[in-house]
Amino acid sequence: MAYEIKGLNEECGLFGVWHHSNAAATTFDGLHSLQHRGQEGAGILTHEGANLHRVRGLGLLAEVFSDPEKIKSLPGNGAIGHVRYATAGNHGLENIQPMLFNDSRFGAFGLAHNGNLTNAVALRRLLATKGVAFQASSDSELLGDLITKEPTDNFIEAVKAALTVVRGGFAYLVMTPNCLVAALDPNGFRPLVMGTLPDGGTVICSETCALDQVGATYLRDIEPGEMVIVSDAGIRFERYTQATNLTVCAMEYIYFARPDSVIRGVSVHEARQRMGATLAREQPVEADVVLGVPNSSLSAATGYAKASGLPYDLGMIKNQYVARTFIEPTQARRDRGVAMKLAVVRSVVANKRVVLVDDSMVRGTTCRHIVRLLKQAGAKEVHVRIASPVLKFPCFYGIDIQTTAELIGANHSVAEMTTIIGADSLEFLSVKGLVDAIGLPATNQYHGLCTAYFDGHYPTPLYDYQETFDAEAEKLGLYKGV
Ligand code: SF4
Known part of the structure; x- marks a missing residue:
């Protein structure tokens, strides 16, 4: 899960x-x-x-x-x-x-x-x-x-x-x-x-x-x-x-949908591979091996490896058999969940400069934990590459992040985030890179995609949420960067 x-x-x-x-x-x-x-x-x-x-x-x-x-x-x-x-x-x-x-x-x-x-x-x-x-x-x-x-x-x-x-x-x-x-x-x-x-x-x-x-x-x-x-x-x-006005949720392609699904003629797996490949071109780094965070980042990681010419390897294992109790979305549970679910293959990362590809960064806690695991396993350097843009804005169309307080990217610069997660470098895919990688026909100004999570361009009025959002955006100075 x-x-x-x-x-x-x-x-x-x-x-x-x-x-x-x-x-x-x-x-x-x-x-x-x-x-x-x-x-x-x-x-x-x-x-x-x-x-x-x-x-x-x-x-x-x-x-x-x-x-x-x-x-x-x-x-x-x-x-x-x-x-x-x-x-x-x-x-x-x-x-x-x-x-x-x-x-x-x-x-x-x-x-x-x-x-x-x-x-x-x-x-x-x-x-x-x-x-x-x-x-x-x-x-x-x-x-x-x-x-x-x-x-x-x-x-x-x-x-x-x-x-x-x-x-x-x-x-x-x-x-x-x-x-x-x-x-x-x-x-x-x-x-x-x-x-x-x-x-x-x-x-x-x-x-x-x-x-x-x-x-x-x-x-x-x-x-x-x-x-x-x-x-x-x-x-x-x-x-x-x-x-x-077609604006498919970009997160469906990035993370939510299963890679073997096809949304509006675009294979989710292939879109993720293109996101990884575009990220490699936009944010190259000298390294020895590319890893993906299992499972939703593996398509993007293979795309990054192919485009960069670096070897891809299976450096992280996901434990599928963690006992599950009823979901209670608290931070403590999330931290515990990460610790129980991921393990590093030491021989793949020891003494290597690692590129770690993840599909998105929400709170940063998962990434921080993984970077720590990789370094404990002997990785010389860990360069985090996120195959989607910085998440800065809340979603009101069906994802459970409705306040910017929860988003690390809304509250910190990339340099600050790099320090927080303990990586040697951190870079994100651009919004244009994302839109091009998905490649839906450009039938409207949104290129058929909702990217509001990243750029604040909500394709509909926000109704109930407008006041809350305005107050929060003002507080965080979010409009400045848009
Ligand atoms: S803001 Fe748009 S792209 Fe982001 S999760 Fe919500 S619907 Fe998807």
């Missing part, structure tokens, strides 16, 4: 299937390959005739479904599933998805959400005045509450109208006994793809690695502002808005 190592957390994974005889088991398999997107809780909701059935729980998917009877208790040929990492709301069971709306005026429906709404506070206030009794504290149920309040008898029209009210980063799966609906926000911050199973069933999920896992053939990415309605009558594509 990346969680303990990075201190930067993925923000949920979605998997939905329709018209498939083994819906719950297939959803379990699909979610298993999306576990990297959230380890806090998991759930599956199925439909069998007019009935919806749900199992959800705290912990890893395999823990939640450790009793085989649980999958058996989910009959039916349609399902939606979710793995959660909390970006909003507390860590209790009530926030584990899919959310279930049992007695709405449309009948029962369920909902799963990946992302973060930027107008959740305002929506909660509005819905409270309309008498909504909330099930949970996260922003994920708000779309469901909005759907139930829309003044129409047509469920799809109600979903469509509700989608025009929510703001921010979101990918949704909504399921009734009659249909599966998928929708993506107007900026397409999060990946969402669809595919076909050999028996004709349709799958919609967060990443293509989940399609591969269940043997589905990739059909296409869901477009920003698009709604896909899958029912026994077929598949319908609709737009709930024309006002779209």
Whole structure:
């Protein structure tokens, strides 16, 4: 699990299937390959005739479904599933998805959400005045509450109208006994793809690695502002808005997505290799060996090694078998997590000048620990190269860093950071280098990417967050460097 190592957390994974005889088991398999997107809780909701059935729980998917009877208790040929990492709301069971709306005026429906709404506070206030009794504290149920309040008898029209009210980063799966609906926000911050199973069933999920896992053939990415309605009558594509502006979250390519996934035609592994290669050209250093921090930095490290002509070696080992208790994102836990998860191969680094490639630097604690491990193992010099730009700004679209106080790059110069982590040198990839390495077509001024974490160019208004952000940016003088 990346969680303990990075201190930067993925923000949920979605998997939905329709018209498939083994819906719950297939959803379990699909979610298993999306576990990297959230380890806090998991759930599956199925439909069998007019009935919806749900199992959800705290912990890893395999823990939640450790009793085989649980999958058996989910009959039916349609399902939606979710793995959660909390970006909003507390860590209790009530926030584990899919959310279930049992007695709405449309009948029962369920909902799963990946992302973060930027107008959740305002929506909660509005819905409270309309008498909504909330099930949970996260922003994920708000779309469901909005759907139930829309003044129409047509469920799809109600979903469509509700989608025009929510703001921010979101990918949704909504399921009734009659249909599966998928929708993506107007900026397409999060990946969402669809595919076909050999028996004709349709799958919609967060990443293509989940399609591969269940043997589905990739059909296409869901477009920003698009709604896909899958029912026994077929598949319908609709737009709930024309006002779209593609800005895929750059962190999906840098760190969140699995390297075997493809997002909007770009292989995540290959994008990371190009980031490493560009970094080698932008920030060369005389050294003997290149190492990557396992596992998410290995693609970038091999790219750096190839472009620099330096040998790549397996200098760090990740222990996959660390016992896991419930996630509590505290600094103490993060420090402990690093110590338990990484080890250095002494013979690879002893008496060598090492280039250590990492995909990103959030708080710097992981990096400091790794540099110390490498030096204890006899490395002569440790040159840290980060295959993404300096993280300076908070994210409001679905990552759990919403204050700059947590970001080492927002509070220190590169020289100060070098001293803090104890490295011999430290350099970062440029924003331009990142954008070019990912290489999405330049259809707008953002080159199809959100890079707000690095440059503060938020591609949407911040709504609930604007005041907080302004005050903080002012305090830290963040606007000066932009
Ligand atoms: S601010 Fe950063 S993490 Fe958030 S959506 Fe943009 S690129 Fe992704």
